[in-house]
Amino acid sequence: xxxxxxxxxxxxALGQTVRITCxxxxxxxxxxxxxxxxxxxxxxxxIYGKNNRPSGxxxxxxxxxxxxxxxxxxxxxxxxxxxxxxxxxxxxSDVHVLFGGGTKLTxx
Amino acid sequence: QVQLQESGPGLVKPSETLSxxxxxxxxxxxxxxxxxxxxxxxxxxEWIGYIHxxxxxxxxxxxxxxxxxxxxxxxxxxxxxxxSVTAADTANYxxxxxxxxxxxxxDYWGQGILVTVSS
Numbered sequence: 001x002x003x004x005x006x007x008x009x010x011x012x013a014l015g016q017t018v019r020i021t022c023x024x025x026x027x028x029x030x031x032x033x034x035x036x037x038x039x040x041x042x043x044x045x046x047i048y049g050k051n052n053r054p055s056g057x058x059x060x061x062x063x064x065x066x067x068x069x070x071x072x073x074x075x076x077x078x079x080x081x082x083x084x085x086x087x088x089x090x091x092x093s094d095v096h097v098l099f100g101g102g103t104k105l106t107x108x
Numbered sequence: 109q110v111q112l113q114e115s116g117p118g119l120v121k122p123s124e125t126l127s128x129x130x131x132x133x134x135x136x137x138x139x140x141x142x143x144x145x146x147x148x149x150x151x152x153x154e155w156i157g158y159i160h161x162x163x164x165x166x167x168x169x170x171x172x173x174x175x176x177x178x179x180x181x182x183x184x185x186x187x188x189x190x191x192s193v194t195a196a197d198t199a200n201y202x203x204x205x206x207x208x209x210x211x212x213x214x215d216y217w218g219q220g221i222l223v224t225v226s227s
Contacts, residue, residue: 033213035153042202042217043145043153049208054215086153088212095166097143097155097212 004032004087004100011106012077020072020103022087032070032087034063037102043086047072074105082107110135112203112218119224120197126190126223130203137161137184141206143214144177144188146199149222154199158206159186193225 004024012018022032031050035043045054047063060075070089074081087100116128130142143158157167159177167175171190179186190197200220207215 030210030212033210035214042220043214044217045207045213045215048213048215049210088153088155090210090212095211096168097158099145099153099155102152 004089004098006085006087006100006103008101009104009106011108012074013108014079015076017073017075018077018105020074020085020105022070022072022100023068024089024098024100025068026089026092026098027065027068027070029092030089031065032063032089034061034070034072035086035088036081037084037086038082046085077105077107079107081105110205110216112205112216114201114203114218114221116201116221116223118222119226120193121227122194122225123192126193126197126225127187128201128203128221128223129185129187130218132184132186132205137179137181137186141211142179142186143204143206145202145204145214145217146197147202147220148196148199155212156188156190156201158211195225197223198225199223 034047037043051063064071086102111133113131120126138161141158144156159165174191176189202220203218204214205216207213
């Protein structure tokens with residue numbers, strides 16, 4: 001399969017923990033990367049590899065996976081975390097790049 | 109700090125060719141892969157393709173027949189051409205640097221350029 005599936009929308013209370021999911025066959029072989037996109041801005045890489053954060057990304061962001069599902073966890077969500085989140089990966093059978101459809105996170 | 113900047117026309121007529129350039133500053137274009145990603149207004153991200161500084165390319169199968177990505181290391185720029193455009197190609201187009209060997213970690217992005225396809 002060459003698709004990554006995300007829930008369209010998720011909400012979390014301020015200060016609580018939220019987990020955003022991404023499903024796809026390719027995730028059985030490849031760790032997902034995660035991007036945060038705020039309105040009017042370019043996406044920004046927040047998690048890559050098994051669970052790596054680029055410089056400047058708060059440690060409340062973490063990544064994990066199980067089977068064909070990848071998870072982005074925000075522990076202690078802040079108001080500034082309200083954004084769209086996209087996962088991506090490689091396709092299973094070739095080197096093409098896949099993106100999930102995105103999850104809109106609302107911080108209540 | 110690496111910076112990327114897209115440039116090109118904001119309006120393209122249907123059936124014509126969309127041409128964009130990404131200028132890279134703050135670092136060399138060599139030793140990396142470079143990619144184009146687009147996002148229709150209000151929709152999700154779509155990978156278009158990437159190019160290695162050596163010139164090797166890989167494209168999204170859904171766009172492969174219409175897209176060409178090239179690189180000019182002397183100018184620290186890479187470019188994209190998308191032919192036979194339709195309204196469905198209206199989108200924000202981003203250029204991005206590909207980090208590492210997995211080829212899907214995009215660590216630096218341009219601000220994006222909105223291209224509208226309309227007569």
